[in-house]
Amino acid sequence: MTGRFAGPLDRLLARLGLRAPPPIATVEQRLADVLATETPADPSHKDQRDRFLGMLDLGERAVEEVMLHRSAIEMIDSSLPARNVLDRVLASHHTRLPVFSGERENVVGVIHAKDLLRAVSRAVRDNGADALADFDLLSVAMPPYFVPDTTPLDEQLREFLKRRTHFALVVDEYGSLRGLVTLEDILEEIVGEIVDEHDAEAMQTLTPNAAGDYLIDGAMTIRDLNRALDWKLPDDEANTIAGLVIHMAQSIPAPGQAFSIGGFRIEVVARRENRLTRLRIRPLQP
CATH class of the missing domain: 3.30.465.10 (Uridine Diphospho-n-acetylenolpyruvylglucosamine Reductase; domain 3)
Incomplete structure (x- = not known):
């Protein structure tokens, strides 16, 4: 119970011999404490417990705890020739890659492999292979989406769903790049590791x-x-x-x-x- 009516209502309920329900946060914490102390014998029950704990914990954790550190981010230099960019995108396991200009800290866009391939295919079809020489990489890049490193995971999950995107660059209070976070990173806090054909090699x-x-x-x-x-x-x-x-x-x-x-x-x-x-x-x- 919160807000300016909580105190008077508590006193009224006390006079009637009743107790106000505990705050939602208290209920969630109690449930989390009980689940955390349980040790299920059945592996399927353990998975269910972990999922419940993951959901309850989203509001207590920030994106900086699950992000990919900036040193491990795969990026594209905006000054590279189009052919080199294509080679890197095709060799990458990722569909979205940040684009930087000058320094890696200066992220100016995010390219989606599908958008890049479509644009290159159209340019070559219309103007021949020479079109790659003048291809503007940033013309197919999306604006970068930056989020503070202190953003709670439940809030970031809602933002991803609201924006219909699942890729954000994480910055500190000074605007310096710290890493990147994806929708998959947050979902993995609930369901555990999501393994695709590329992840399986590195697991x-x-x-x-x-x-x-x-x-x-x-x-x-x-x-x-x-x-x-x-x-x-x-x-x-x-x-x-x-x-x-x-x-x-x-x-x-x-x-x-x-x-x-x-x-x-x-x-x-x-x-x-x-x-x-x-x-x-x-x-x-x-």
């Missing part, structure tokens, strides 16, 4: 070795790992496994260093510059 196989250790990509999110293995690694201070280790270490540890975090032993296996690329993790015995 991590979470299989322990004889000692019970799992070899994990440092970029894997804590939430995905917890969901896959029904673990409870803390995710309050970091989004990825590598980020969690760096947060706990307060530095960038070297290969061979190990840490005890939330009932798990996590060892750094490989590091590339300032990135922890490979980690070995196993639950500690109670």
Whole structure:
């Protein structure tokens, strides 16, 4: 119960020996707490629990927690010749690619592979192959859609549906590019990993070795790992496994260093510059 009538109504109900219903947020939190403590024996029940938790959690999480980091975004330089752009688009697994001018931070548009191929086909059909020399890439690009990194996931989901789009570039409070988020990223928070023919090639196989250790990509999110293995690694201070280790270490540890975090032993296996690329993790015995 919220608003200026909540207090008087609560007092009136108390005089009548009644209690006001708890706020919706309180009900949602209680339900989430109950679901989180349950450990279903049936795998199908676990999937249902995870979906409910994912839906309840959307309002508490921001796009920065599920976005693809800017360092991993595949982009097109607007100054490239049309033939090079075509080669890159055809080789890409993505249908939408941001276009930048000058610096990667300066995103000036987003091209859809289908729109590009149609425009190129039309230009070549009308004017021959020489038309590619003067082809204007930005003429087929859509305006970029920017969203703040603090936007709650439930709000962003509504915006995607309202705009009938599913691709947004994420910026911080200063307007600097931080990453990109898609409708699929948000839906995966509810239903789990959505795997297509391209994702299947890159999917991590979470299989322990004889000692019970799992070899994990440092970029894997804590939430995905917890969901896959029904673990409870803390995710309050970091989004990825590598980020969690760096947060706990307060530095960038070297290969061979190990840490005890939330009932798990996590060892750094490989590091590339300032990135922890490979980690070995196993639950500690109670």
